[in-house]
Amino acid sequence: MSRFQFHKMGRLFIVFALMLTLLAPVLSPSVVHAATGTTYYISSSGGNDNSNGTSESSPWHSLDKVKALSTTLTGPKSVAQGSTFTVKYGLSEVNQSFYSQEITLSYDADLYEFTGVSSLLGDRIKILEPDKQNIGEIRLVIASLGEGNEISADAEILGLTFRAKPLNITKTGVIAITFAELGNAQGADIVAGLSSMNVEVTAKAKPVIPGDVNDDEKVTVGDLAMIAAHYGKDDTHADWNIIQPYDLKADGKIDIEDLASLAQAILLN
Numbered sequence: 267m268s269r270f271q272f273h274k275m276g277r278l279f280i281v282f283a284l285m286l287t288l289l290a291p292v293l294s295p296s297v298v299h300a301a302t303g304t305t306y307y308i309s310s311s312g313g314n315d316n317s318n319g320t321s322e323s324s325p326w327h328s329l330d331k332v333k334a335l336s337t338t339l340t341g342p343k344s345v346a347q348g349s350t351f352t353v354k355y356g357l358s359e360v361n362q363s364f365y366s367q368e369i370t371l372s373y374d375a376d377l378y379e380f381t382g383v384s385s386l387l388g389d390r391i392k393i394l395e396p397d398k399q400n401i402g403e404i405r406l407v408i409a410s411l412g413e414g415n416e417i418s419a420d421a422e423i424l425g426l427t428f429r430a431k432p433l434n435i436t437k438t439g440v441i442a443i444t445f446a447e448l449g450n451a452q453g454a455d456i457v458a459g460l461s462s463m464n465v466e467v468t469a470k471a472k473p474v475i476p477g478d479v480n481d482d483e484k485v486t487v488g489d490l491a492m493i494a495a496h497y498g499k500d501d502t503h504a505d506w507n508i509i510q511p512y513d514l515k516a517d518g519k520i521d522i523e524d525l526a527s528l529a530q531a532i533l534l535n
Contacts, residue, residue: 315362316452324454335359336459337369337443340422344466345430351465353441354386356422357448357458363416364456366449367408371426374439375402377467378428386422390415393424416451433469440464477531479511485531493528496520 307313307325317324341353355369373380380399383406385391394407408423410416417423428441442462447455477485479492493512500519503509514524 316450317454319454319456334459335361335448335456337446337461338422339441339443339461339463341441341463342465343463344468346468347430347433347470350381350427350429353426353428353463353465354422355424355426355443356386356420357417358420360417360420362450362456363418364448364450365410365416367406367417367423368445368447369406369408369443370445371404371406371442372402372444373404373428373441377431377433377437377439378441378465379431380404380426381429382427384425384427386425387415391423417448430467433467436466436468438464438466477514477528485528485535487532490525490528490532493520493524497525 305320307319307322309325313319313325319325336358338356338358339353340356342351345351355371357364383393383395383404385393390410392409392411394409396405399405404426406424426441440462443460446458446460448458449455473483475483475485477489479489482488493514496509496512497520499506499509501510509520512520512524514527515521517523
């Protein structure tokens, strides 16, 4: 390489380095929010932490803004059927002030009945909800009422009340935030990370009633009829594993003693 070519390449390198230096404040690095999947843009010179941060034209100033702003759900892990319980909705990793929120919450309508919502922040917020909610889904809009009542730190915000439905067997369902968007005083919309929780509904233990072979929690002629229909069968029968409960005397056969025992239980009932 000639000395002329070397000097020419050196000058080009210096010019390129100067261009990068000049453009550095303009170029906004991006980062993908792990909880929401949203791409946010950061600029140390032209950014503003009150912007929404979702485009190169409105970047945030600090990387701290990308911390995982997220919704939270807390409440009991297990409830008895027929009981009322409360799940608390809140926010974590709050790093700016929010004056409004829109959230959608889903729940297992086969296990829970939604009965109401209340503020955990007193009169600092107003809860707005549709006149009619879809079964299995709750949509709410929350407004903070004026300066000083904004959400600017981690907080539990709402109490959501449910009633556990009657069950024959214990089951577990899910209550989840499926959408959450918050607004600040500058009009920016910020998406928050979602959350969910499992709540087990325990079935009521049925009392053991001798002779209640049809499992209706009482002893009647219905039970007597079921035993009479299998009269004369014993433990050699192919269906003995099914009809064995009708052998009230537990002697390996269904006979007159079983019928007499059940008849006596009916008369004493």
